[in-house]
Amino acid sequence: MIQLGAKATFAACDVTVRAEVDAAVAQAVADFGRVDFELNAAGAALARKPFLEITEELWERTYALNVRGTFNGAQAILPHMLEKGGGVIVNIASVAARIGGAGNSVHYASSKGAVHTMTLGIGREFASRGVRCLSISPGLVDTPFHDNTPPEVLQAYAEQMPIGRMAQPEEIAETVLFACSDGASYLTADTIFVTGGLR
Numbered sequence: 001m002i003q004l005g006a007k008a009t010f011a012a013c014d015v016t017v018r019a020e021v022d023a024a025v026a027q028a029v030a031d032f033g034r035v036d037f038e039l040n041a042a043g044a045a046l047a048r049k050p051f052l053e054i055t056e057e058l059w060e061r062t063y064a065l066n067v068r069g070t071f072n073g074a075q076a077i078l079p080h081m082l083e084k085g086g087g088v089i090v091n092i093a094s095v096a097a098r099i100g101g102a103g104n105s106v107h108y109a110s111s112k113g114a115v116h117t118m119t120l121g122i123g124r125e126f127a128s129r130g131v132r133c134l135s136i137s138p139g140l141v142d143t144p145f146h147d148n149t150p151p152e153v154l155q156a157y158a159e160q161m162p163i164g165r166m167a168q169p170e171e172i173a174e175t176v177l178f179a180c181s182d183g184a185s186y187l188t189a190d191t192i193f194v195t196g197g198l199r
Contacts, residue, residue: 007032015042015069018076025076034084037180040073041092042066043115045108048149059107066111067118074122078131086130088180091119093135095195104153112137116191123189132188134179139195140166163196 009031013020028035043066047058070091081087094112101109116135123133140146140157158166175194178184 015040015072016064018072021069021072021076025073025080029080035077035080035087036084037088037090038073038077038081039090039092039176040070042069043092043094043112044145045105048104048153049107050103051106054107062107062111063114066108067114070115070118074118074133078122078126081131082126082129087132089122089131089133090176090179091115091133091135093119093137093191095137095139095193095198097137098193098199104150119191120189127188132184134184134187134189135191136172136175136179137191137193137195138167138172139193139198141169141172142166143169157198161196161198165196167194167196 009028011024011027013024015021025035044062046062046065049055049058074089074091077087077089081089093116094109096105096109097113097116099109100106116137119133119135122131126133139161140154146154158164172194175192179187179192
């Protein structure tokens with residue numbers, strides 16, 4: 001194991017439950033004194049369904065996780081960032097919001113469109129107070145997220161990618177690090193597409 005001299009803390013929470021998110025933020029602030037960056041990354045399609053097979057229950061569960069979860073995280077951390085004079089919030093959106101999810105995930109694509117729109121609003125509202133807010137919109141990433149995705153769906157997406165492969169998780173992580181860095185100090189209220197050319 002590599003020792004980096006860093007300190008970490010862990011707090012399990014259901015991002016759809018505001019009280020649990022508030023408790024996790026409070027623990028982080030107590031453990032570290034301040035929080036400069038927040039990544040809202042919890043999200044899923046939950047099930048792949050053609051549009052006419054998307055149930056109200058699936059739609060609401062998808063929005064609860066992807067949209068309410070992001071809202072809870074951002075709203076819980078913002079007062080602390082404003083008190084400390086600034087910070088960066090990064091939300092994970094998706095290229096699906098631009099593509100639309102036709103045939104298998106309109107519910108997911110729609111929810112990620114809402115995440116992007118929320119990012120625009122937060123970024124613009126708090127830019128003058130030192131808080132930047134960006135979203136990252138990945139294409140296909142080689143993670144367990146796709147374990148239940150039908151192979152033909154993955155293949156159809158893969159054929160659209162000029163770079164010829166899925167992204168590795170580390171490539172998305174590097175983009176998040178950039179978004180939080182001083183190198184991105186002029187970026188806010190926008191999304192960064194990391195898609196290998198997928199449109």
